[in-house]
Amino acid sequence: MTQSSNSLTLSNNQLALAISNPGALGTIEAYISAVNRLPLLTQEQETALGRRLRDESDLDAARQLITSHLRLVVSISRQYLGYGLAHADLIQEGNVGLMKAVKRFDPDRGVRLVSFAVHWIKAEIHEYIVRNWRLVKVATTKAQRKLFFNLRRMRPDGQTLDTEQVNTIARELNVRPEDVSEMEVRMSGREMALESPSDDDDNSYAPISYLSDEGRQEPSQVLERRAYDALQGEGLAEALEGLDDRSRRIVQARWLRDDGGATLHELAGEFGVSAERVRQIEAAAFKKLRLALAH
Known part of the structure; x- marks a missing residue:
C-alpha cells in the first residue's frame, strides 16, 4: 500500500534536511530536481497513510505524505518570486505550511x-x-493585501499602468485608483532581475531558469486561486467572529x-x-484563524 523507501531518490536523513533547508542539497536546482523525482501517491495510498498518521501517529506515514507533495510547494512558491525573496526561503516556508496541513489532514473527508x-x-x-x-505598513487591510498579492x-508585462488600467484593477480588487497607483510605484522599486547578474556564481538561480507558463490552467494553479479567494473573502470575517x-x-x-497598525x-x-x-495572544489568535479558515 505504501511506497518503499528504496524508491525515493533521497535518504530519509537527506529528506528531513532538505525539507527544513532546501539549499542543503547544494543548489535550489538540485532540490527541485530531487523532489520532482519523488513518487506520487494514489488516492488509496494517501488515504491509508492518512489513517495511519491519524490513528497510530505513524511518522513514516507523515513523511511519505509530505514528500509526495513537495513538488506542489515548489509550484506554489514560483508564483511569489517577483517579491525579491529567495526561492529557497519561499519553499522552506511553504514546506512548513505543508507539514501543518499533513498534521491536520482527515483522510475520511x-x-x-x-x-x-x-x-x-x-x-x-x-x-x-x-x-x-x-510594504507591510501599506498592505494592512484585506483589500490592500489582495492588491499587494495580485497587482504584479x-x-x-510589468509595464506602467495607464489610467484605464488603474481604474479597471481598482474596480476588480475593490480599492481606490490612487491605492493602485501608489502600490505600483512602491512595487516598481523592488524588481527582481530576470537573469543572473553573474555567470560564475553557482548558487545564483535566476527566475528565467524556472518561470512557469502562466497561460496553462494547471490543477494546482486553479486550486491556489480558489483557496486565495476563500481566504480573502467572507471566511476571514467569519473566522474573526x-x-x-x-x-x-x-x-x-x-x-x-489603515494607519499601519x-x-x-x-x-x-x-x-x-x-x-x-x-x-x-496574537499568536494564539492566528492559530485559531488558520484552523477556522481551513474548514
Missing part, C-alpha cells in the same frame, strides 16, 4: 491532500512575504487598520499586560 494543503502552503508564504517586505500579476473580544481586538488593531506596547498599555503577553 473524501478530499485529496492537495486540495487541503494549498491553503496552508500559501498562507505560510503570504505571512513570510508580509513579514519581510517593506495583473500588470501587463470566532475569537474572543480581546483576541479579535488585537488582530484587528495590529493587522486590519498598533504596536505590541500600545496594546499592552490598553489591556494592562506585557507586550510579550500581547504577542502570545
Whole structure:
C-alpha cells in the first residue's frame, strides 16, 4: 500500500534536511530536481497513510505524505518570486505550511491532500512575504493585501499602468485608483532581475531558469486561486467572529487598520499586560484563524 523507501531518490536523513533547508542539497536546482523525482501517491495510498498518521501517529506515514507533495510547494512558491525573496526561503516556508496541513489532514473527508494543503502552503508564504517586505505598513487591510498579492500579476508585462488600467484593477480588487497607483510605484522599486547578474556564481538561480507558463490552467494553479479567494473573502470575517473580544481586538488593531497598525506596547498599555503577553495572544489568535479558515 505504501511506497518503499528504496524508491525515493533521497535518504530519509537527506529528506528531513532538505525539507527544513532546501539549499542543503547544494543548489535550489538540485532540490527541485530531487523532489520532482519523488513518487506520487494514489488516492488509496494517501488515504491509508492518512489513517495511519491519524490513528497510530505513524511518522513514516507523515513523511511519505509530505514528500509526495513537495513538488506542489515548489509550484506554489514560483508564483511569489517577483517579491525579491529567495526561492529557497519561499519553499522552506511553504514546506512548513505543508507539514501543518499533513498534521491536520482527515483522510475520511473524501478530499485529496492537495486540495487541503494549498491553503496552508500559501498562507505560510503570504505571512513570510508580509513579514519581510517593506510594504507591510501599506498592505494592512484585506483589500490592500489582495492588491499587494495580485497587482504584479495583473500588470501587463510589468509595464506602467495607464489610467484605464488603474481604474479597471481598482474596480476588480475593490480599492481606490490612487491605492493602485501608489502600490505600483512602491512595487516598481523592488524588481527582481530576470537573469543572473553573474555567470560564475553557482548558487545564483535566476527566475528565467524556472518561470512557469502562466497561460496553462494547471490543477494546482486553479486550486491556489480558489483557496486565495476563500481566504480573502467572507471566511476571514467569519473566522474573526470566532475569537474572543480581546483576541479579535488585537488582530484587528495590529493587522486590519489603515494607519499601519498598533504596536505590541500600545496594546499592552490598553489591556494592562506585557507586550510579550500581547504577542502570545496574537499568536494564539492566528492559530485559531488558520484552523477556522481551513474548514
